[in-house]
Amino acid sequence: MYWYRLNYVATQYSIAGTTAKGIAASVERAVADGGLGPGDALPPVRRLADELAVSPGTVATAYKELRQRGVVVTRGRGGTVVAAAPAVASRRPPKVPAGLRDLAGGHPDAAFLPDLPALVAPSTGPRSHRSTPRLPLLEERVHAWFDRDGVPSGHVTFAHGALDCVARLLATELRPGDAVAMEDPGYHHLLDLLQAMGLRTVAVAVDDEGMRPSELKEALRSGARAVVCSPRAQNPYGGCFSAGRRDALAEVLRQFPEVLVIENDHAAEIAGAELNSLTGGGLARWAQVRTVTKYLGTDLRWAAAACDPVTLARHDGRLLLTSGWVSHLLQAAVLTLMNDPSAQLLVARAEETYGERRAAFVKELARHGISAHGASGMNVWVPVRDESAVVNGLRTRGWWVAAGARFRLAADPGVRITVAGVDPSEAARLASDFAGVLGESEATYGG
Template sequence: MAIQYGITGGTAKAIAESVERGVAEGALAPGAALPPVRRLADQLGVSPGTVATAYKELRRRGIVVTRGRGGTVVAAAPAVGSRRPPKVPAGLRDLAGGHPDPALLPALVPPGRLSPGARSHRSAPRLARLEDEVRAWLGTDGVPTEQVTFAHGALDLVGRLLSVELRPGDSVAMEDPGYHHLLDLVAALGLRAVPVAVDDEGVRPDALREALHGGVRAVVCSPRAQNPYGGCFSVERRDALVDVLADGPEVLVVENDHASAVADAPLRTLTASGLTRWVHVRTVSKFLGTDLRWAAAACDPTTLARHDGRLLLTSGWVSHLLQETVHGLLTDVGTQGLVARARETYGVRRAALLRELAGRGIAAHGASGLNVWVPVRDESAVVNGLRSYGWWVAAGARFRLAAGPGVRISVAELEPADAARLASDFAAVLGESEATYGG
């Protein structure tokens, strides 16, 4: 259906800005069709080449996509402010955010030793003692740690690497369903996300093989606590994926172990198998604090050089105050005990919801991590139905590329007693909407 929003502008830049403004303000919704190039050119009194250039820039930035005969439409998750998830309505129990339980996070206390004076840390961007701790942390799980680096979170690292390694128009193999911020990031960089199906053991080898044959330049995957599906690599699955990746030795493999310490599953990493180009990244936001925007990464020498070279030209280094805080928490015995309790608690809560749903004939997925994925026939009917019972869950649309519909339920703060009530309400909603649960 053609849009009603009035696009304006006499130059390619002005036309692109007009479209972006319409998307940001909500006047152009995801899926809205833009006018054909020649029609808009006639309306604005410009050449078709000017409009084509504007559309090309919008595609490069992930704001629109072109669907062949279907024309140019606003992307499902356009890379502007309107792609943020909706606010939680007042009075509802929030199970949509994917955040850890605040009661299971340590108190954040600024370090007593502050960096002296106003000086640059470009020559020594990483604290040696934190590097040592990271090597021990990752090495215990079998990740090679000859080269390690830090970043301002996993998205910061992935975005920096993809922008250095790839060019607009290149394709990236992405988990489907997958983490919506990563999907948005790939689109914002002007890259093409190639959906790779997942199951309870993570990325499916057949889907990854198809993506590699299609020419992807990078693969982004989660070895455990996959978000939102919850899959985790088995030994057999890891070995099968390693065999597939042998056909693409120059492909950059990004392993995002975002939940690590609270994933409630062992790490079966791809990185110890002799890959040519790889990076394993971990954050601490799920178990030390959501405001600790820090990530550790181990990688091959080429990836290290390219990442750190670009970091040097931008922020230069990760704050040493932040590094001091992270080091203090990682090495604190009390915090280590709290993290262990969080890991156990999240496992119990996730298992309780899966059990309660299964008892009512509702199949769901969540082999590890903080989320449960429930396939449904009609996402809107389920989300709105659960809202009427006082629950707020995440519609699956923003996590999906080609996968079937579903909803994501975050279990971090869901006590087992509450899980029974939620499952009962879920079953009632399915009955009330007369949805045929397809799994």
């Protein structure tokens, strides 16, 4: 038995095994069963080797295998600890406590989601979905969708949502241990995904115009083999590429033609900002991924990607060997909503309303002397000095917001507030509560 203390919480667990695979399996079982939780420390290599009567090399190999599969991370002198989102655990977001207003989930306002169409019966007779994986009418519609915003649409494909697409693109391009330049703060599910894939993240700071060119250049110089970024509605910061920032980033990227650039335009129709895409900047390897879950329906797990021909071939080759195709029933539902005038009118209203709500909240915070970031999208990022104090303080006042820790690599602390459902009439109260909590935090914790 081992007792370790982390964040003032005692954790008890046992590790067994006489081979690297056995030791790794023992740790993995403990994580899956809940005996080891995120952040819990594993014994130092030499200590565990002595206890199990194996060589330090055997334990080191076990820890390396666990790192490559996203179960643990190494923090230098901080030792080896269970990952924040270990790939073997069925970890789900915590349930919102009863009576609290959920501003943490990143969800759209359900009032602006169109009704889903009735399922279309599949056509009768034998057919090969693998040979025709995309409905021709939807593929035609997707070409027009990308063309409208100046994204080269010569090669398009479909996937089961944005994360599914990004994961497949990276899996066909990179190997465990390779580095990916990521936004900081960035989308926590993407950060967790890279960790689970055994990829290293290289932080690139963002501001209201997206990734900073100088930091991106440093990340690429350090060996990053791929870049994942958001051209607008950046989650959680809300930044969006200006034309000037787009050009500056493209200039940097053209110096590294072998690097795969993935744009995640996840909120294309409701971002509240025009698209200034890197994809038309003369890049050799690129993909832009779009999905519809934020404005057509959260259960529509479908995404489209426009990309260069090499990237397309690698993505579709892997898709063919796994799920084969995206459900034609799902594709038919997406096509119906894309062509439904009433649904598209609702989407346009959503984009306008989210912009008003975002601006109203940022304005109300400013009245209290609080700076915030939310140039586009559904979220507002508010820098704070003590995330826990702010999250817990707002909880006592009826608001449930997201601590910034899960979004950050090296960025300063902050909280993410999803304002999609916060009416301008409520913005003043939320901002006032936020200011009150900040005051209490400064008095209690010194800021």
